[in-house]
Amino acid sequence: MSINWFPGHMAKARREVEENLKKVDVVIEILDARIPHSSHNPMLDEITQHKPRVVVLNKVDMADRKETDAWMARFKSEGKYPVALDGRNNHIIKKIEPLAVRATAEIFERMEKKGIGRRAIRAMIIGIPNVGKSTVINNIAKKKIAKTGNTPGVTKQQQWIKAGEQMELLDTPGILWPKFEDEITGRKLSLTGAIKDAVVPLDEVAIYGIEFLLAHDPERFNQFYNINVSPSDEIVDVFDAIGKSRGLKAGGNEINYEAVTNRIIYDIRNGKIGGYTFDKADA
Ligand code: G4P
Incomplete structure (x- = not known):
């Protein structure tokens, strides 16, 4: 589910996140591993201030596994606690909890010195729509938490859920909006399904995807579609080749370009052609 973000929505979302931040020791930011930069809203850095962060x-x-490793190293060098995972897998809490413990160690040491008794680590999940926040929360809770949708301002009674041995998690995620820094960011957000409606023209999204995949691994791209194109070919020829190979025709022998566009976006969005990371860690 996605919504159109207006200044009112954004202000409200920010307020909600700020309110909830006061209740927690650590922030668990969910990013899409394919676009760690584009799925991050930099406002989070401003509002979390010095709160420890699990990414x-x-x-x-x-x-792309290699790129994920490079992103992990980058986040570590920034003092964050990164982990790469598939939110649908069981036992993800075993990966997340130790990081939250390490991230909050200093806070609890200070509390102990002041004679404050040990309590559970409090955490909340934050991220832009469709990065997998609900998947992760439901997986940790081992049940389906009522979904408010990606709409800020839809209030529901918040609850703490037990997360592992030492942690409690707010059952409602903080929702931030995707930040459109430029056209390319918009295309990456669309290509990975962070924004699903046609906020960005779909033909531009598909062309961006083709050019990226062809530049990175033309062989894999050609093999997947059973075609033979090269990065220097005209983009219309690539559309024609895929249309022919996949039998995406309009009436007669004409290629149905809309169908080709949708197919390419579907294949990339769902990882059918393979694993790709569109934001480079060393950029
Ligand atoms: P959100 O709360 O942040 O908005 O995201 P949500 O959990 O709803 O996840 C969005 C989609 O991403 C879901 O697909 C979910 O299954 C999928 N997803 C979450 N984590 C992972 C992961 O680690 N790997 C993969 N491959 N998919 C993941 P969906 O239920 O099919 O919904 P839709 O995308 O068809 O709307």
């Missing part, structure tokens, strides 16, 4: 590179099954 979940989610959907790692659809990302």
Whole structure:
């Protein structure tokens, strides 16, 4: 589910996240491992201030493993606690909890010195729509938490859920909006399904995807579609080749370009062609 973000929505979402931040010791930010930069809203850095951060590179099954490693190293060097995972897998809490413990060690040491008794680590999950926040929360809770949708301002009674041995998690995620820094960011957000409606023209999204995949691994791309194109070919020829190979025709022998566009986006969005990371860690 996605919504159109307006200044009112954004202000409300920010307020909600800020309110909830006061209740927690550590923030668990969920990013899409394919676009760790584009799925991050930099406002989070501003509003979390010095709160420790666990960064979940989610959907790692659809990302490029080497790039994920590079992103892990980058986040570590920034003092964050990263982990790469597939939010649908069981036992993800075993990966997340130790990081939250390490991230909050200093806070609890200070509390202990002041004679404050040990309590559970309090955490909340934050991220833009469709990165997998509900998947992760439901998986940790081992049940389906009532979904409010990606709409800020839809209030429900918040509850703490037990997360592992030492942690409690707010059952409602903090929802931030995707930040459109530029056209390319918009295309990456669309290509990975962070934004699903046609906020960005779909033909531009498909062309961006083709160019990226062809530049990175033309052989894999050609093999997947059973075609023979090269990065220097005209983009219309690539559409024609895929249309022919997949039998995506309009009436007669004409290629149905809309169908080709949708097919390419579907294949990339769902990781059918393989694992790709569209944001480079060393950029
Ligand atoms: P959100 O709360 O952040 O908005 O995201 P949500 O959990 O609803 O997840 C969005 C989609 O991503 C879901 O697909 C979910 O199954 C999928 N997903 C979450 N984590 C992972 C992961 O690690 N790997 C893969 N491959 N997929 C993941 P969906 O239920 O099919 O919904 P839709 O995308 O068809 O709407």
